[in-house]
Amino acid sequence: MFKKILIANRGEIAVRIIRACRDMNISPVAVFSEVDASALHVRLADEAYAVGAAPSVESYLRIDRLLEAARLSGAEAIHPGYGFLAENAAFARAVMEAGLVFIGPTPEAMELMGSKTSARRVAADAGVAVVPGTTEPLQSYEEAREVAAGMSYPVMLKASAGGGGKGMRFVAGEDELLAAFETAQSEAAAAFGNSEVYLEKAVERPRHIEIQIFADQHGNCVHLGERECSIQRRHQKVIEECPSPMNDAALRERMGAAAVSVARAVDYTGAGTIEFLFSDATREFYFLEMNTRLQVEHPVTELVTGIDLVREQLMVASGHALSFKQEDVRWSGHAIECRVYAEDPENNFLPSPGQITRLRVPAGPGVRDDGGVDENTEVSIYYDPMISKLAAWGRTRREAIDRLRRALDEYSVGGIRTTLPFFREIVRDEEFIEGRLDTNFIPRFFERRAATAAATDATVSLTEEETQARDIAVIAAALDYALRQRASTAELSSRSQTEQSHWRLAGRAALQRRS
Amino acid sequence: MKLKAEIDGQSLTAQIKVDGARVFAEIDGRSYEIEARVSAPGVHVLALAGRIYECLVDADAARREAFEVHVGTRAFAVELRDEKRLPHGGLGASAQAGGTAQLVAPMPGKVVRVLVEQGAVVEAGDSIVVVEAMKMQNEMKAPRAGTVTMLHAQAGATVKAGEVLAVIE
Numbered sequence: 001m002f003k004k005i006l007i008a009n010r011g012e013i014a015v016r017i018i019r020a021c022r023d024m025n026i027s028p029v030a031v032f033s034e035v036d037a038s039a040l041h042v043r044l045a046d047e048a049y050a051v052g053a054a055p056s057v058e059s060y061l062r063i064d065r066l067l068e069a070a071r072l073s074g075a076e077a078i079h080p081g082y083g084f085l086a087e088n089a090a091f092a093r094a095v096m097e098a099g100l101v102f103i104g105p106t107p108e109a110m111e112l113m114g115s116k117t118s119a120r121r122v123a124a125d126a127g128v129a130v131v132p133g134t135t136e137p138l139q140s141y142e143e144a145r146e147v148a149a150g151m152s153y154p155v156m157l158k159a160s161a162g163g164g165g166k167g168m169r170f171v172a173g174e175d176e177l178l179a180a181f182e183t184a185q186s187e188a189a190a191a192f193g194n195s196e197v198y199l200e201k202a203v204e205r206p207r208h209i210e211i212q213i214f215a216d217q218h219g220n221c222v223h224l225g226e227r228e229c230s231i232q233r234r235h236q237k238v239i240e241e242c243p244s245p246m247n248d249a250a251l252r253e254r255m256g257a258a259a260v261s262v263a264r265a266v267d268y269t270g271a272g273t274i275e276f277l278f279s280d281a282t283r284e285f286y287f288l289e290m291n292t293r294l295q296v297e298h299p300v301t302e303l304v305t306g307i308d309l310v311r312e313q314l315m316v317a318s319g320h321a322l323s324f325k326q327e328d329v330r331w332s333g334h335a336i337e338c339r340v341y342a343e344d345p346e347n348n349f350l351p352s353p354g355q356i357t358r359l360r361v362p363a364g365p366g367v368r369d370d371g372g373v374d375e376n377t378e379v380s381i382y383y384d385p386m387i388s389k390l391a392a393w394g395r396t397r398r399e400a401i402d403r404l405r406r407a408l409d410e411y412s413v414g415g416i417r418t419t420l421p422f423f424r425e426i427v428r429d430e431e432f433i434e435g436r437l438d439t440n441f442i443p444r445f446f447e448r449r450a451a452t453a454a455a456t457d458a459t460v461s462l463t464e465e466e467t468q469a470r471d472i473a474v475i476a477a478a479l480d481y482a483l484r485q486r487a488s489t490a491e492l493s494s495r496s497q498t499e500q501s502h503w504r505l506a507g508r509a510a511l512q513r514r515s
Numbered sequence: 516m517k518l519k520a521e522i523d524g525q526s527l528t529a530q531i532k533v534d535g536a537r538v539f540a541e542i543d544g545r546s547y548e549i550e551a552r553v554s555a556p557g558v559h560v561l562a563l564a565g566r567i568y569e570c571l572v573d574a575d576a577a578r579r580e581a582f583e584v585h586v587g588t589r590a591f592a593v594e595l596r597d598e599k600r601l602p603h604g605g606l607g608a609s610a611q612a613g614g615t616a617q618l619v620a621p622m623p624g625k626v627v628r629v630l631v632e633q634g635a636v637v638e639a640g641d642s643i644v645v646v647e648a649m650k651m652q653n654e655m656k657a658p659r660a661g662t663v664t665m666l667h668a669q670a671g672a673t674v675k676a677g678e679v680l681a682v683i684e
Contacts, residue, residue: 166650179642183645183652183654186628186652187652190627190647190650190652191650234651342649346590347621350621350622350653351622351624351648351649351651351653352622353622353648357557357573358555358557358558358571381623381624381648381649382649383649383650384649385649408588409587409588412571412585414557414573414585421590424588467545468563469568469586469587469589470522470523470591471527471540471542471545471547472547472561472586473522473570473584473586473589473593474520474527474529474542474593475540475542475547475551475561476559476561476568476572476584476586477520477572477582477584477593477595478516478518478520478529478531478540478595479533479538479553479559479572480557480572480574481518481574481579481580481582481595481597483553484574484579
């Protein structure tokens with residue numbers, strides 16, 4: 001086993017990997033940009049190295065500096081986390097050429113699965129159905145227009161190098177295509193350094209279901225069941241659960257087998273995820289893409305299977321066989337995760353960077369929080385706005401929801417806006433509780449919300465409780481205001497006292513000189 | 516302490532007397548007798564006849580009379596006016612004046628694209644500029660139909676929250 005590894009990432013995933021290192025008595029080495037010099041992941045590490053300025057292209061994406069940090073620290077392996085260089089084959093190759101272990105799949109597997117277009121070919125060759133669409137990147141807007149017209153709207157524009165919803169646009173009709181094409185290209189270029197985009201037919205009301213797979217260097221390849229990630233906003237997952245509310249063992253077997261055959265086709269090693277679109281109407285599933293890294297939402301799989309995926313990654317990367325076989329994998333209970341973002345749900349989810357003035361993280365039975373911040377952390381404009389992932393486990397989905405609701409209400413973040421209020425509403429939403437999910441859940445949720453607001457007569461007076469809470473808010477603001485007034489007055493008077501005493505001292509000195 | 520408070524689009528009159536931990540408040544004629552303690556800066560614990568309210572108060576960095584108050588899981592924007600101390604007219608200042616509307620950057624970020632030219636005629640909801648923050652590109656849309664009379668946004672420029680990107684008349 002490794003004695004020391006470098007974590008080429010920041011935020012919650014760096015903290016998560018440090019925790020696995022501690023469990024295994026491995027010394028964790030952090031890297032940081034200028035604005036992250038005193039970040040949580042740095043303080044939890046044994047060693048930390050500066051890798052450059054705040055923009056990630058000047059720091060967390062600088063392969064040369066990351067390798068230099070690894071050399072200085074004497075780390076034997078590099079864990080890329082997710083995002084940044086996690087799916088960059090050139091990085092994996094550079095790590096290997098430096099004589100270090102890259103904790104992830106081979107660069108060849110990353111290249112085959114990293115391009116969404118070549119991944120679709122691999123899946124199709126492995127006998128797994130893919131969503132109808134182009135397998136080659138689009139050369140021009142004209143080509144996009146022809147292809148889209150050929151497969152009929154609505155269509156999906158996606159970045160070849162994509163992930164996290166960046167460079168992805170839903171296009172309902174041709175009038176939207178040009179703007180969407182340009183935005184998708186420039187977003188893809190900014191996010192991945194590659195502006196290639198391709199087109200897919202949009203499947204109506206699909207569920208987004210993915211299979212976690214794991215493979216070692218000894219020919220073992222298994223699946224750890226599904227995660228349902230249908231609840232997405234702007235193609236970004238916001239709530240994930242394991243198992244899917246459908247909880248269908250036969251379907252899990254079918255999808256698991258398909259995922260394993262895709263992974264085997266590229267001699268995959270380590271943790272990976274195969275994403276599928278699932279049609280409720282036909283019970284068919286289509287290969288979407290493979291993520292050749294640890295996923296953000298891995299905790300829900302961990303909670304239900306009891307397997308520590310990061311620990312397993314480190315074991316497999318150091319040459320050990322998987323610690324379990326397919327028949328050992330048991331799914332117990334239900335887990336749901338919310339991604340807590342520094343975004344303002346009341347203001348169209350605009351980013352809300354700033355300093356976290358107060359933080360209370362929930363705990364208690366069945367609750368797990370994977371955070372990357374603490375009190376006084378400055379949430380920077382330079383990186384992803386996710387500040388933590390809150391997950392709850394219960395024996396049943398209903399029990400998991402009860403615990404998640406309790407934990408969300410307990411969670412308190414001051415100084416910045418977060419998506420917590422949004423999640424508090426979702427866990428109380430009837431459709432969510434019933435598990436009627438598809439990728440249009442959020443737009444429909446907002447429609448329901450608007451309809452409720454419209455049906456509620458604005459002239460109807462508030463309930464007594466609401467009036468009281470509002471009055472209490474005014475009283476609290478007034479008390480705080482009064483305290484601040486007093487504090488600033490006190491500061492003024494103490495300053496004048498200091499000035500006075502300086503004056504007095506100077507006077508005394510002058511008197512002494514005279515005598 | 517006598518204040519005017521603006522909350523949820525309503526104006527309330529508040530009269531508050533503090534005696535140690537005891538607070539006597541009258542909000543629009545409703546009387547409250549409260550025990551109030553500060554557990555940490557900005558964290559006020561108010562007890563009203565046994566009912567506990569944990570209130571987190573964040574003062575606006577720019578305007579000391581504007582607050583965001585969390586009462587339990589509920590959030591309120593509160594603006595106070597202390598007739599003794601605060602200048603008049605600070606309440607409810609609007610970005611809109613006459614027939615013009617300003618397109619204001621709602622968060623700090625970088626302008627990646629400007630989609631219209633000065634003098635362009637736009638519809639409400641048309642995209643004017645694209646601002647990138649936290650890796651997401653956000654299309655800033657025209658708040659109303661009209662002519663773009665001023666365009667301050669430049670591709671590549673960094674903008675601060677509250678900065679005027681364009682003016683539409």
